[in-house]
Amino acid sequence: METTTAQSTPPVPPSPRGPKKPRKQAVLEVLGKTRLSPRLLRVRIGGEQYSHLRRSTQADAYVKLLIADPASGLQPPYDLDALREDTPELLPARRTYTVRHWDDEAQSLDLDVVLHGHGDDSGTAARWADEAQPGDRIALMGAGGGYTPEGSASSHLLIGDHAALPAIAASLESMDPEATGLVLLHLDEEEDLLELTRPAGVELRWVIGPRERLLEAVTALDLSAGTGLQVFCHAERALTKQLRRVLVADAGIPRDQISISAYWALGRIEDQFQAEKREAIGKIDE
Template sequence: MATNTARPTKSRSRRPQMVMEVVAVETLSPTFKRITFGGADFDLFQDSEAVDKYVKLLLPPDPTSGITPPFDMDELRKTLPKDELPLRRTYTVHSVDPASKTLKMDFVIHGADGLAGPWAENAKVGDLLQFSGPGGKYQPDPEADWHLLVGDEAAIPAIGAVLAAMSEDAVGHALIEVATAADEWKLPAPKGVEITWLHRGGEFTPETTVLERAVKGLPWREGRVQAFVHGERESMKSLRKYLHDERGVDRADLSLSAYWAYGRGEDAFQAEKSLPVGQIYPEAGLQY
């Protein structure tokens, strides 16, 4: 197999905290909102060439608590019980505009479920959000023979960023699972990359997901593939076995990780990453 020539960016060791203000809210679909942030702290955002940029949000577990950014976590730990402290949530940055000093993030809306989703559903211009970052390291490799992009709703912002960063002559497939056709996005992509939207027909469950079956049913192209595969944890485990173990995709060419886990809140999901249940590559304990 050819040597990987991708040039991932290095993760930054210092990720500053910043507080930014909502300057625009856009509804993309019944389950997605795009929020634009701006403000003086934009200058703290250490942008990179990575297309899978993500930040760590800090949100109070009770939106009616009256706790508002900026949060001084050291001070809050002195006065609040642990279950009332702001919690971290990981979200992909859709795009950064240095000219206007704004950045955009896309949020999945699932009613009252979760923490960041309800915050985004009720967000209005002037609201404040605290976060740190960015992290991320992926870049599409123009030397790859073809590309494979796979994910569910949680991965759409990152997949969209990867598609937008590809060279015009890139070829490959993007398989994206959503609930219904109403959740599809218009994603700019090279002409040679075919986007296929997969419909579950409702909420995600282990029984309704169709992503793994679709990937295994995809005609396999010749040459070196660079794969970007992100989504629900158990689906990612199954796809790791197929892509790495069966198809022989080298780990250096496979960006594969779990963004979430069915039946788990983010705190439990994050805590399990060091346990066997949370490991995508169990023999090494790696989350790619």
């Protein structure tokens, strides 16, 4: 009987980058809270580990909060790999929030959190923010970001809803004083209107009521002179897809002049929303 000698497969050389390092967590403390409107709460957090955050200079800089169920008994920082392996049901929820203000000198940052619902219906992050007390510890990762108003832009168009209000407010404050443009901001209720600092040449229009009115307001704009126009457009996912068609397919604004993505999706918690970004339902660009 003929025999063959098994040949061993040569070992795969290790990746030159080595194993992926876990993201560093910054464990900060709640320093205070300010109610900006009936449905918008500002939470100031800070502490010695502020420097652990990758400080972003983008106007739409964001961080991810790690919020553990109080009943779990977990305290930050979290060993996410061990939890994922042994007790995935205890993994802290991740929630993404725009940094409204950075204060490097005071080693603190402000997060503006939209409050919606009551009790268990309010959402993980909204409930955390509403119940947070000075001295409470919270773990964060980040920061990310990808948009800042360009001084070379001929004009600016910023479109968003309540969730995008902090990013739009921060963007307006970062603009050149001579900048021109238009902001369309949707709110469910007029009582949540805020005074926003902005260049004199940038008009602010509030769109109050059903979110479909934001699409109507954008559709009614004359966008034929889109050369040099820089656009920031972030809202609920289904609405953002419709806005993308108006801006790109209909108005013909070059895609590289537009910062556009969904900040949230109706009927989805963030874990589902983030996972669906890899699927057809979660894609904004067609």
